[in-house]
Amino acid sequence: MKKSKNEKTEVQILEAAKKVFQSKGMDGARMQEIADKAGINKAMLHYYYRSKQLLFEAVFNQAFSLLAPQLNVVLNDDSSIEEKVKNFTSNYITFMIKHPYLPNFIIQELNRNQDFIKKLKENTGFPNLEKFKIKVDEEVNKGLLKPIEADQLFVNIIALNIFPFLGKPLIKAFTDKDEKAYLKFVEDRKTEVANFIINAIKNT
Structure with missing residues (x-):
């Protein structure tokens, strides 16, 4: 269950990030906005990806x-x-x-x-x-x-x-x-x- 949940969360993060990067670009995108769109908190986002880069x-x-x-x-x-x-x-x-x-x-x-x-x-x-x-x-x-x-x-x-x-x-x-x-x-x-x-x- 944990593995399945992690994979699902990562998919959510990447889909959210894609939408934000597409609309805001690399410079305009914010990790908090990506976290919000993915339905997770910023700490969890940083757990998966330490930086916006x-x-x-x-x-x-x-x-x-x-x-x-x-x-x-x-x-x-x-x-x-x-x-x-x-x-x-x-x-x-x-x-x-x-x-x-x-x-x-x-x-x-x-x-x-x-x-x-x-x-x-x-x-x-x-x-x-x-x-x-x-x-x-x-x-x-x-x-x-x-x-x-x-x-x-x-x-x-x-x-x-x-x-x-x-x-x-x-x-x-x-x-x-x-x-x-x-x-x-x-x-x-x-x-x-x-x-x-x-x-x-x-x-x-």
């Missing part, structure tokens, strides 16, 4: 463990590069709409803690690009794609997908969009980004 990392790791397998499937299946671009973009944007705090957290941690990426890569589900690279080279050699390095293509895909989340306030200001319009804009990018990349790399 450790709790944030736990929320991130939980989310990343859900995203990484999706990306790995797309990168390593036998589909064409065109299909990979479409599926990767759709999966990534869908996931980030649900977990918008993740991109800023990653950048923050990379700048603050150089060991962060090492710890992240130790996760067995960390995306592997080897089959993606082979597929790109294969389609370039067949003349299906314009000459492009797979690493460059992958970074282009990541950059076009991640920036609307990293630069949300800037994009909303430039485009004069409220929250509802911004979310529609991001949703539309599933098609816009995929088409832009595909049109740029395909031989016609």
